[in-house]
Amino acid sequence: MAKIPPFDVEQWMDKYETIPGVLNVAETCCSSISVQDLTRFNTRQNAPAPLDLSTRLTYGAIRGSDELRRNIAALYEHGSSSLPFSPDSVIVTQGAISANHLVFYSQIGAGDHVICVFPTYQQLYSIPKTLGAEVTLWELKEENGWVPNVDALEGLVKANTKMIVINNPNNPTGAIIPTSILAQIVGVAQKHDIILFSDEVYRPLFHSISAGHAPPSVVSMDYKKTIVTSSMSKAWALAGIRVGWVASPDEGIIKDITVARDYTTISVSRIDDQIANYALSPEVRPGLIARNLELAKTNLELLDQFVKDHASVVSWVRPVAGTTAFMKFKIGDKLAEDEEFCKHLLDTTKVMLLPGSKCFGHGETFKVFVRIGYVSETAILKAGLRQLSRYVKKYSLK
Numbered sequence: 409m410a411k412i413p414p415f416d417v418e419q420w421m422d423k424y425e426t427i428p429g430v431l432n433v434a435e436t437c438c439s440s441i442s443v444q445d446l447t448r449f450n451t452r453q454n455a456p457a458p459l460d461l462s463t464r465l466t467y468g469a470i471r472g473s474d475e476l477r478r479n480i481a482a483l484y485e486h487g488s489s490s491l492p493f494s495p496d497s498v499i500v501t502q503g504a505i506s507a508n509h510l511v512f513y514s515q516i517g518a519g520d521h522v523i524c525v526f527p528t529y530q531q532l533y534s535i536p537k538t539l540g541a542e543v544t545l546w547e548l549k550e551e552n553g554w555v556p557n558v559d560a561l562e563g564l565v566k567a568n569t570k571m572i573v574i575n576n577p578n579n580p581t582g583a584i585i586p587t588s589i590l591a592q593i594v595g596v597a598q599k600h601d602i603i604l605f606s607d608e609v610y611r612p613l614f615h616s617i618s619a620g621h622a623p624p625s626v627v628s629m630d631y632k633k634t635i636v637t638s639s640m641s642k643a644w645a646l647a648g649i650r651v652g653w654v655a656s657p658d659e660g661i662i663k664d665i666t667v668a669r670d671y672t673t674i675s676v677s678r679i680d681d682q683i684a685n686y687a688l689s690p691e692v693r694p695g696l697i698a699r700n701l702e703l704a705k706t707n708l709e710l711l712d713q714f715v716k717d718h719a720s721v722v723s724w725v726r727p728v729a730g731t732t733a734f735m736k737f738k739i740g741d742k743l744a745e746d747e748e749f750c751k752h753l754l755d756t757t758k759v760m761l762l763p764g765s766k767c768f769g770h771g772e773t774f775k776v777f778v779r780i781g782y783v784s785e786t787a788i789l790k791a792g793l794r795q796l797s798r799y800v801k802k803y804s805l806k
């Protein structure tokens with residue numbers, strides 16, 4: 409196995425997010441809630457509590473409880489796919505990070521070729537590489553609104569391409585792959601018999617897309633060799649329970665993942681399973697997602713106003729989904745270099761952003777981009793933007 413490279417985004421977060429007084433606007437989760445907060449969204453009279461304290465702490469259901477897998481499967485029921493999709497198509501994991509790992513660990517090896525969108529969460533291209541696969545990065549372009557170019561994809565496919573990896577909505581850009589483009593990607597995968605794997609951890613946080621225009625999940629698109637991963641962390645504001653999942657209409661893929669998972673997971677905490685099940689239940693889910701969509705919209709308006717107010721020195725492609733945006737700042741008449749900018753900003757104002765090339769480009773690519781995570785508590789975003797505005801006035805407009 410190749411040497412595992414450092415996971416740059418996680419290391420940056422770990423290094424700076426706990427420094428005293430930090431204004432963390434680099435976070436990717438919708439502002440996290442407690443179990444107590446969760447009960448506020450429940451619309452059912454006399455509903456059972458989110459947690460049954462008498463539960464014996466055995467390993468529990470190995471693949472995740474039936475109820476939880478049923479509630480997860482229900483998230484994918486709205487597509488037009490003719491393929492059967494049931495709780496058996498779902499396996500519960502410890503966060504999307506384990507889900508992603510299991511997908512690669514069970515499907516990819518030496519001799520395989522993997523195509524992965526770029527920029528995205530580093531795990532999605534670094535892990536297949538460490539497993540011995542050849543990885544080609546399918547670069548997204550700012551000038552295309554960060555939407556992938558399918559003609560370019562066709563040119564990247566090789567005889568041994570085993571998997572295409574997408575991330576929809578995308579971290580860090582906050583862009584989506586619209587339905588028509590997604591259908592073309594499915595077409596390419598189908599034509600060459602390639603697995604299409606989509607990390608959909610920011611789904612369904614489509615806060616700036618008109619009703620009916622949100623792209624479907626890839627597992628709802630009538631192509632069997634599709635896999636999705638997701639979790640409770642981002643759109644559901646419950647990262648602390650570490651519940652995620654893999655889902656696929658392909659029984660063979662689910663079987664492979666189950667075999668691999670026996671070696672890494674056994675089961676997910678029964679306590680976490682119960683809380684996730686409560687959050688995704690029909691009585692709680694609508695209120696919870698409404699809270700997060702509302703928070704995202706409110707905060708994005710503030711960020712949008714900030715960009716407009718500083719338009720001579722700040723630019724971006726306005727995000728339409730998820731929790732993050734890729735932005736550019738100018739110092740004088742030059743675009744600011746990401747790492748130097750983020751460190752100086754942190755030192756002088758305590759505002760924490762993420763450097764684009766350090767965490768997503770791992771070299772020169774995305775050198776002039778920084779990622780903001782704007783679905784924090786509104787008060788933190790406001791304080792962060794106030795400081796950022798002062799900083800920009802002092803250094804960028806000097």
Ligand SMILES: Cc1ncc(COP(=O)(O)O)c(C=O)c1O
Nearest residue numbers: 436503504505529579609639641
């Ligand atoms: C695209 C993407 N996938 C997966 C993860 C991992 O999320 P978790 O393990 O908390 O579910 C993240 C976290 O930032 C992410 O951005």
